[in-house]
Every structure is written in C-alpha cells, then in structure tokens.
Amino acid sequence: MSSPREARPNEPKEPTDHTVAANRAVAVGLVAAGPGGDGPADERARRGLLATHPSGVISHEHGVAWDVSRHDFVRASADAPDSVNPSLWRHARLDAVHGLFEVADGLYQARGYDISNVTFVRGERGWVVIDPLTTAVTAAACLELANSTLGARPVTAVIYTHSHADHFGGVEGVTSQAAVDAGDVRVIAPVGFLSEAVFENVIAGPAMARRAAYQFGPLLPAGPRQQVDAGLGIAIPTAPSGLIAPTEEITRTGEELVVDGVRIVFQNTPQTEAPAEMNFFFPDRGWLCMAENCTHTMHNLLPIRGAQARDALAWSKYVNEAIELFAAGTELVFASHHWPSWGRDEATAYLRVQRDLYRWMHDQTMRHANHGLTPTEIAERLELPTQFRAHEHARGYYGTLVHNVKAVYQRYLGWYDGNPAHLWQHPPVEAGRRYVELAGGAEALLANARRAFEAGDYRWVVEIVNHLVFADPANAEARELQADALEQLGYQAESATWRNAYLTGAQELRQGPPPARDMRRRNLLDALTVEQCFDAIAVRLRSEDVAEQRVLVNWRFPDIGEDWLVGLENGVLHTVAGRHDVGAAATVTVDRAVFGSILGGARTVPEALGDGAMRIDGDAAALLVIFGNLDVFQSGFPIVEP
Numbered sequence: 001m002s003s004p005r006e007a008r009p010n011e012p013k014e015p016t017d018h019t020v021a022a023n024r025a026v027a028v029g030l031v032a033a034g035p036g037g038d039g040p041a042d043e044r045a046r047r048g049l050l051a052t053h054p055s056g057v058i059s060h061e062h063g064v065a066w067d068v069s070r071h072d073f074v075r076a077s078a079d080a081p082d083s084v085n086p087s088l089w090r091h092a093r094l095d096a097v098h099g100l101f102e103v104a105d106g107l108y109q110a111r112g113y114d115i116s117n118v119t120f121v122r123g124e125r126g127w128v129v130i131d132p133l134t135t136a137v138t139a140a141a142c143l144e145l146a147n148s149t150l151g152a153r154p155v156t157a158v159i160y161t162h163s164h165a166d167h168f169g170g171v172e173g174v175t176s177q178a179a180v181d182a183g184d185v186r187v188i189a190p191v192g193f194l195s196e197a198v199f200e201n202v203i204a205g206p207a208m209a210r211r212a213a214y215q216f217g218p219l220l221p222a223g224p225r226q227q228v229d230a231g232l233g234i235a236i237p238t239a240p241s242g243l244i245a246p247t248e249e250i251t252r253t254g255e256e257l258v259v260d261g262v263r264i265v266f267q268n269t270p271q272t273e274a275p276a277e278m279n280f281f282f283p284d285r286g287w288l289c290m291a292e293n294c295t296h297t298m299h300n301l302l303p304i305r306g307a308q309a310r311d312a313l314a315w316s317k318y319v320n321e322a323i324e325l326f327a328a329g330t331e332l333v334f335a336s337h338h339w340p341s342w343g344r345d346e347a348t349a350y351l352r353v354q355r356d357l358y359r360w361m362h363d364q365t366m367r368h369a370n371h372g373l374t375p376t377e378i379a380e381r382l383e384l385p386t387q388f389r390a391h392e393h394a395r396g397y398y399g400t401l402v403h404n405v406k407a408v409y410q411r412y413l414g415w416y417d418g419n420p421a422h423l424w425q426h427p428p429v430e431a432g433r434r435y436v437e438l439a440g441g442a443e444a445l446l447a448n449a450r451r452a453f454e455a456g457d458y459r460w461v462v463e464i465v466n467h468l469v470f471a472d473p474a475n476a477e478a479r480e481l482q483a484d485a486l487e488q489l490g491y492q493a494e495s496a497t498w499r500n501a502y503l504t505g506a507q508e509l510r511q512g513p514p515p516a517r518d519m520r521r522r523n524l525l526d527a528l529t530v531e532q533c534f535d536a537i538a539v540r541l542r543s544e545d546v547a548e549q550r551v552l553v554n555w556r557f558p559d560i561g562e563d564w565l566v567g568l569e570n571g572v573l574h575t576v577a578g579r580h581d582v583g584a585a586a587t588v589t590v591d592r593a594v595f596g597s598i599l600g601g602a603r604t605v606p607e608a609l610g611d612g613a614m615r616i617d618g619d620a621a622a623l624l625v626i627f628g629n630l631d632v633f634q635s636g637f638p639i640v641e642p
Contacts, residue, residue: 010507010510010511012083012223012225012226012487012503012506013225013484013487014082014083015082015083015488015491016456016488017456018455018456018458018488019082019083019456019488019491019492020082022492023080023082023084023085023086023491023492024082024086026085026086026087026494027080027086030086030087030090041094041296041339041392042093042094044339044340044341044342045094045097045338045339046097047101047339047340047342048101048102048103049097049099049100049101050099050100050101050102050108050149050150051099051100051145051148051149052068052098052099052100052145053068053098053099053113053141053145056068056069056098057069058113058137058138058141058237059137060135060137060239062239063238064238065135065137065138065237065238065239066113066114066137066138066141066235066237066238068098068112068113070222070235071092071096071222071228071234071235073222073223073224074089074092074093074096074228074229074234075093075096078090078093081224081225082491083224083225083491084224084228084491084499085491085492085493085494085499087395087397087494088228088229088397088493088494088495088496088499089228090392091229091231091296091297091392091395091397091496092228092229092234092496094296094338094339095112095229095230095232095233095234095338096112096234097111097112097339098111098112098113099111099112100142100145100146100149100150103119103287103332103334103340104285104287104331104332106121106122106285107119107120107121107122107285107287107334108120108121108122108146108150109334109340110142110145110146111233111338111339112233112234113133113138113141113142113237114133114134114135114138114139114142114166114170114233114236114237115134115166115216115230115232115233115234115235115236115237115337116131116133116134116166116167116232116233116336116337117131117334117335117336117337117338118130118131118132118133118139118142118143118170118174119131119289119334120143120146120150121262121282122150122153123156123157123259123260123261123262124260124261124262125153125154125156125260125261126153126154126155126156126260127143127146127153127154127155127156127174128156128157128158128159128259128260128262129143129155129157129158129159129174129175130158130159130161130289130336131159131160131161131166131167131168131336132158132167132168132169132170132171132173132174133166133167133169133170133173133237134165134166134169134170134236134237134239134241135169135170135173135237135239135240135241135242136169136170136171136172136173136239136242137170137173137237137239138170138173138237138239139170139171139172139173139174140170140173140174141173143155143173143174154184155174155175155179155185156184156185156186156259156260157185157186157187157188157259157260158171158174158175158185158186158187158188158244159188159189159259159280160187160188160189160190160193160246161190161277161278161279161289161291161292161336162190162193162273162274162276162277162278162291162292162336163189163190163192163193163194163196163197163200163274163275163276163277164197164200164274164292165197165200165201165241166236167292167336168189168197168241168243168244169240169241169242169243170241170242171187171242171243171244172242172244175187175244176244177244177526180244180247186247186248186259187244187245187246187247187248188246188247188248188249188250188257188259189246189248189249189250189276189278190249190250190266190268190269190270190276190277190278191249191250191251191268191270191276192249192270192275192276193246193249193276194245194246194527194528194529194532195276195532196274196275196276197243197276197524198524198528198532198535198536199275199308200307201241201243201524202524202525202528202532202535202536203535203536203539204306205524205633206633206634206635207306207633208305208306208307209635210635210636210637210639211304211305211306211639212236212305213504213514213635214304214305214500214501214504214505214639215230215303215304215305215497215500215501216230216235216236216305216497216500217230217235217499217500217503217504218235218236218238219504219507219514220500220503220504220507222235225487225491225503226503226507227500227503228496228499229397229496229499230398230496230497230500231297231397231398231399231495231496231497232292232295232297232337232338232398233337233338241524242524242526242527243524243526243527244527245527250266250268250278251268252268253266253267253268253321253325254266254267262282262284263282263283263284264280264281264282265280265281265282265283265326266278266279266280267279267280267281267318267321267322267325267326269291269293269314269315269318270314271310271311271314271315272293272310272311272314272315272318273291273292273293273299273300273310273315274292275308277291277292277293278291279291279293279318279322281325281326281329281330283329285331286329286330286331286332287330287331287332287334288322288326288327288330288332288333288334288347289333289334289335289336290319290322290333290334290335290351291335291336292335292336292337293315293318293319293322293335293354294319294333294335294350294351294354294393295335295336295337295338295393295398296337296338296339296392296393297338297393297395297396297397297398297399298357298394298395298396298397298398298399298400298401298404299398299399300398300399300403300404300407300497301315301358301361301399301403301404301407301408301411302403302404302406302407302410303399303497304403304497304498304501309407309408309410309411310407310411311411312358312359312361312362312404312407312408312411313358313359313362315358316355316356316357316358316359316362319351319354319355319358320355322351323348323351323352323355327344327347327348327351330344330347330348331343331344331347332347333347333350333351338393350393353387353388353391353393353394354393354394356388357388357394360385360388361401361404361405361408362408364382365378365382365405365408365409366408366412368381368382369409369412369413372418374409374417374418374419375405375406375409375410375417376406376417378405378409379401379402379403379405379406382401382405383401384396384401395494396494396495397494397495397496398495398496398497399495399497400494400495400497400498428466428467428470428642429470429471429642431467431470432466432467432468432469432470432471432472433471435464435467435468435471436467436468436471436472439464439467442468442471442472442475442478445464445465445467445468446465446468446477446478446481448464449461449464449465449481449485450481452464453481453484453485456488458485458486458488458489459489461481461482461484461485462482462485462486462489465478465481465482465485466482466640469482469509469640469641470641470642473641473642479509479510479641480509480510482505482506482509482640483505483506483507483509483510484506486502486503486505486506486509487502487503487506489502490502490503490506505639505640508638508639508640508641509640509641513636513637513638513639514635514636515636516634516635516636516637517634517635517636518601518632518633518634525596525599525600526593526596528596530555530557530560530562530564530577530592530595531564531575531577533595533596533599534564534566534573534575536599537573537599537626537630538572538573540630540631540632540633541568541571541572541573541626541629541630541631542629542630542631543571543572544571545629546568546571546625546626546629547570547571549568549625550567550568550569551567551568551585551622551625551626552565552566552567552568552581552583552584552585552622553565553566553567553584553585553586553587553588553622553623553626554566554580554581554584554586554587554588555587555588555590556580556587556588556589556590557590557591557592557595558589558591559591559592559593560592562577562578562592563577563578563579563580564576564577564578565579565580565581565584566626568625568626573626584618584622585618585619585621585622586616586617586618586619586620586622586623587616587617587618588614588615588616588623589614589615589616589617590608590613590614590615591613594608594613594614598614601632605623605624605627
C-alpha cells in the first residue's frame with residue numbers, strides 16, 4: 001500500500017506503508033526510552049484535579065469557541081493510530097486533560113479550555129489572575145469554574161506574563177476597562193509589553209493570523225487524520241481576542257510588588273520566548289512562574305506563523321538566572337502552558353534541561369555556521385542528543401530542531417546564506433515555470449514525483465511538485481499529488497505545528513483557501529496609544545497612490561488631552577507628538593475612542609463627521625488624501641498556490 005487508498009473527494013487518505021513503518025519505529029523508540037502517557041507525566045498532568053467544566057462547551061454570540069468533545073478521540077485510546085506520530089499522540093493525550101486543578105494551597109490553574117493556562121492566586125481580597133487566556137469567553141468560563149468550585153471572589157489584579165495574545169486576549173472575561181480605570185483592578189506586565197503586542201497583532205497581524213491557521217490547524221476538523229494537537233495545548237479557541245493596557249510595568253529584575261497581599265519578585269526576560277516577557281517568584285510560598293520560557297516541549301525560536309527571531313542565548317541565560325535567583329527556595333514550577341513540576345529537586349532538574357536545550361541549539365548552530373555551513377545544511381546535520389530526547393519536555397512537539405536551527409542562523413546572519421546565487425532568486429511562479437521546463441514538462445515532472453512518492457520520499461515530492469503547482473495552479477494531478485505527499489509528512493510529524501501545517505496545506509490544495517474577511521483587529525485597537533494607531537494606519541497606506549502628495553494634518557484628542565501632527569510626504573506617514581503646525585491643511589478634533597472605532601471599521605470618517613463625533617477645521621480633502629488611500633487587509637490569501 002505505497003499509494004494512499006482512494007478516499008472520497010477532498011477527504012484525507014490512509015497512511016501509506018512508508019508512514020506506518022516510520023510511525024511504528026517511533027513507537028518502538030518510545031517504549032525503549034521509558035514511561036509514556038501512563039507514567040510520571042500523566043500523573044503530573046492530572047494531579048490536583050478539582051472539577052471540570054459542566055458541559056465542556058463554551059459558546060459566544062457567533063458560535064462555539066471551545067468544545068472538549070472534539071478531542072474525545074485522543075482520550076479514547078493510549079495507542080496511536082497509524083496516521084499520528086506516536087510521540088505526538090502521547091503528548092496530545094496529556095494536553096487533552098482538562099479541568100480546574102489545585103497546584104498548591106492558594107494556587108489554582110484551569111487547563112484544557114484554551115491553548116494556554118489561566119492561573120488563579122488567592123489574595124487577601126480576591127483573585128490575582130495570571131494570563132487570562134486567548135478570548136474573553138474561555139477566560140470567563142474558567143473564572144466561573146474557579147468561583148463555583150472554590151467560592152466566588154472578585155478579581156483584584158491581572159498579570160500578563162508576556163506579549164502573545166493567548167496570554168492577554170481574554171482579559172475582558174475576567175475584568176473590564178471600567179474596573180481598571182476605577183483603580184479596582186491592577187494590570188501588571190513586563191516593560192515593553194504594549195508595543196510588542198501591537199507589533200505582532202496589529203502591524204503584522206493580518207499576515208500572522210493567516211499563517212497561524214497553518215501552525216495551529218483551526219481550519220482542520222479534529223480527528224486522527226486531521227487536527228490532533230497544537231503542541232502547547234490541544235487547540236486554539238475560535239473567538240476574538242481583546243486587550244486592556246497595563247497599568248504597571250515591571251522594569252527591572254528583582255522588582256518586588258505586593259499584589260492583593262501576595263508578595264511577588266519579578267525577573268525580566270526580554271527577547272526570550274517573547275520580546276517582552278517575565279518570570280516571577282512567590283518567596284513566601286516557594287512558587288516559581290516561568291511564563292512561557294519553560295514548558296513541556298522544545299519551544300520555537302521562530303514560530304512558523306512568523307515573529308521576530310528569538311534569542312536562544314539570552315533565553316538559556318535567563319533560565320540559568322532564574323535557577324540562581326530562585327531555585328534554592330522553589331517548591332514548584334508552573335508555567336503558562338502544560339502542567340507544573342513539584343518538588344525542589346525535580347523542578348531544578350527540569351529547569352537545567354530546559355536551560356541547556358536552548359544553549360545547545362544556539363552553540364551548535366553557530367559552531368557549524370562558523371565552518372561555513374548554511375542553515376539548511378546545519379539543520380540536516382544536527383540531531384538532538386540522547387540527553388535531551390530522554391526528556392519529553394525537550395522533544396519537538398511545538399518547535400522543532402530543524403526550524404530552530406534556522407532561527408538561530410537568521411538572528412545572527414539573516415536570510416542570506418552567503419551564496420550569491422541566492423541573492424536575487426525568481427519568485428515562486430517564475431521559478432516554477434522554469435523548473436517545469438527544465439524537468440521536460442509537467443508530465444515528466446509528475447512522473448518523477450510519483451516515483452518518489454512510491455519510494456516514500458515525500459520531502460522530494462513536495463519540493464518538485466510545488467514548482468508545478470505554482471507554474472500551473474489549475475493542474476489537478478499536481479495539486480492532488482502535492483496534497484497526498486504533504487498529508488503523509490503530516491502523519492509522520494512529531495511536531496504538532498508541522499503536522500497542522502502539512503495537513504492544512506493538503507486541505508487547501510483540495511478545497512481551496514478559506515473565504516476572505518476583514519482583518520482589522522477591532523478588539524485590540526482600543527488599547528493602543530495614539531502613536532500606535534498612526535503606525536497601524538501607516539502600514540496600510542498605498543504608497544504608490546500618494547507618491548506625489550504632501551499634506552500636514554493637525555490632530556487633537558480632547559478626551560486624553562493629546563495633540564499630534566501627522567504628515568504625508570514621499571509616500572509615507574510621519575508623526576510628531578505634542579505639537580501642531582500653523583501651516584497644516586486641516587485640524588481634526590476627535591476623541592480617542594471614536595478614532596479607534598474608525599480604525600476598526602465600526603464607523604467611517606463621513607459617518608463620524610455626520611454625527612458630530614469628528615470635526616475638521618480647514619481643508620477636509622487633506623484627510624481624504626490619507627484615509628482614501630488605505631488598504632484593507634483580508635484573511636484567506638493563498639499560501640500553497642499563487
């Protein structure tokens with residue numbers, strides 16, 4: 001059965017004999033390595049379970065955001081199906097454990113109702129909430145679970161460990177902007193949090209959101225031949241994210257706060273798992289929160305959804321600093337994903353392996369780079385040593401060694417590998433046409449690819465058939481063969497993110513990309529500063545349409561008492577805070593809240609002018625020069641085809 005069995009159109013096919021053999025070899029290796037899903041990791045993942053969500057279904061006005069039953073097939077059997085890497089299956093079964101857990105007296109986590117964990121610390125008056133998940137509906141459901149199980153308490157503080165949306169996006173499910181503005185709830189984050197959140201979720205948000213569909217697989221149905229896990233958790237919720245800006249920033253390591261009567265010592269860890277991130281220690285309790293710097297997987301040094309390349313050297317050093325600062329007093333380690341580690345010896349051993357994992361990837365990549373090897377060559381040469389493979393938390397369920405090596409290389413040396421042949425390559429469509437011609441035409445290329453498929457060389461199939469798909473996206477045979485090969489690579493992948501990417505690519509080759517929709521992040525815009533709002537506008541400007549234009553517009557935001565000057569020149573926008581120009585073509589007066597609603601698409605400039613929410617003194621056409629030449633980003637753009 002080298003070729004996949006024929007399936008109904010557009011549906012996944014069976015694993016081939018090559019895939020079955022590859023996955024069974026992994027299973028043998030796991031047995032030899034030691035305890036699996038029914039061993040110590042399973043005990044830690046289930047320890048302290050107090051309650052589960054009453055129905056397992058969390059809904060919002062537009063549909064279901066989370067349904068525990070979607071992954072019942074993962075819970076049903078310890079034996080992996082042939083279409084799933086057995087190591088990933090074992091990890092997915094741990095991620096599928098869900099409920100409210102007592103981690104320690106006064107420390108609770110809700111896990112399994114979002115890709116991330118929400119942690120509740122019992123303070124003197126209420127809950128200190130750490131990382132309120134991705135969406136308000138999942139966060140609210142977890143808060144209700146905690147209150148109904150442990151007794152209702154108000155939220156007195158929110159701590160964001162870092163600037164990724166799955167750790168702040170649900171904040172409006174546990175508190176409100178009004179409560180924060182009234183001083184009833186503190187919002188604490190690492191220095192630089194807001195700007196980094198904007199960079200990822202607004203400046204690069206549309207492209208990153210589209211690519212994230214490949215990383216996390218939300219467009220795939222859950223099932224043994226489709227979406228199984230997301231690496232950091234079982235899946236991501238399907239509801240929008242919001243944001244409330246921090247009221248306090250942690251600016252230095254060693255800074256100490258008393259939050260609702262609970263003493264916390266912070267460690268800033270910039271440029272690690274996120275550009276703005278922090279660990280923190282509860283010195284009176286012996287609890288160490290490692291944010292997302294240490295989880296039960298090898299993490300990404302550059303996620304395949306896209307991000308800034310992370311600093312593996314700094315990452316390792318910050319983990320070591322945490323050991324030096326806190327390990328002697330640590331009784332348990334918990335994080336923003338997965339399950340805790342209890343006991344000083346176990347916790348410290350875990351931290352040491354995590355520390356050395358990121359240092360090893362950094363040092364060995366650069367050792368080979370300094371011998372002249374390219375990132376692709378280094379990724380093919382390096383193999384994770386036994387001392388790391390023996391620990392499940394060092395295996396590549398989320399990140400992988402292959403793409404982490406390339407991230408280290410990119411951080412130091414960039415995208416260019418030093419070979420001038422790669423300085424100015426043809427884009428995919430033009431390169432595809434030339435490769436098809438070089439191969440002797442479409443049929444000759446497909447014949448070569450079919451032979452490679454029969455031999456189980458799926459990597460080569462996707463490389464060469466990709467050229468034909470880009471040269472001729474209407475070629476049905478090429479699309480189907482490319483989908484078949486991607487599918488088999490997905491079935492074999494240990495990394496959940498790689499599996500999701502391969503299978504999403506296969507699905508889109510068969511069914512096409514998802515429908516386009518407006519990608520303005522309405523739920524995030526209210527938290528942005530005025531400068532960040534103008535930055536978001538600037539990346540939407542169609543420069544080619546305004547290349548000859550030059551205008552100045554004064555802006556006044558009465559509700560926050562800010563004046564700004566915005567200029568358009570040389571096809572770009574520039575901004576100056578705190579002043580107006582007497583030569584400006586117009587002065588716009590608008591409240592910051594109204595401005596945010598315009599950026600988010602809830603209302604237009606003419607509507608705001610018509611109802612008096614915005615006033616323009618001077619030449620209104622100057623404003624149209626800017627707002628009449630903005631792109632609207634949409635999801636659903638093609639990825640596996642031109």
